[in-house]
Amino acid sequence: MWNSRPQRGNMQLLANFLSPIDAHIVLGRMLSEDIYAVVIDEDIVWNNYMYSQAFGGVKLLVHHVDIERAKVILAEIEDNKFLLDKGESNQGNEKKLSFRYHFFKSINTFLVILLFLIFGIALPLKS
Template identity: 45%
Template sequence: MWNIHPTRGQYRLLAQYLSPLDASIEAGFLQSEGIDAILLDENIVWNNQVYAQATGGVKLLVNYKEFEQAQAMLNELYQGKYNINDQLEPIDCELKVDVKNNISDYLNMGFVFLIYLVFGLPLPFKSQQLSLTDKKENSDHNKNNDLYNK
């Protein structure tokens, strides 16, 4: 019933996730701040990731009275307000990631692409199919295989 009407009752849909791990982390964050939050369809997605798209992913619901506060807290989390440095101290400024590639990185990527292009595309590899009787000489096992080969 929750999948059809996720805003029913006292809870309102805050976010949806394809990863149950991300949903659990953010629900735990909200609960640690005193916001009433629950997760729906978490076990379905844990059991089979293919169902994540079919069920709409893991749903994070919060109490409708705390919805605005929870939304603001998640925005602060995404902006990096709760980031810490290596000494476990809070970082006051925004976290800026500066990625600089040197020439060896580009050469490595080119080499990998060339190997993939040369060996991956024109040479499709055929998987080896070995029967279990080639590996074992167990007489009981061979009797069972004879039943399947008939």
């Protein structure tokens, strides 16, 4: 019989994830907040990704003393509190990036046409 609320000693289930990468991102946040946590069942998912839902995903276990604080941090992560971009306008940078994009796109187009005319090789343009 499967245990829907796995425990290992003093550890309690905080969350399930379908991807081990997502679990490790949250694990890193928990460890940076001095909350002891571990990820289990990630090897099953790495070996066969299609079994992720069958095994209940990757589980993040937290020490039972820190479970309430970990739930608060997990809710803050889901509310996007820890985003790096605070919505500040980077209009100057956007203009520079737009110019670079169009400049390199025109060079790419020129090189593709040049290769076709010289060697007869038709290469697709990257978008």
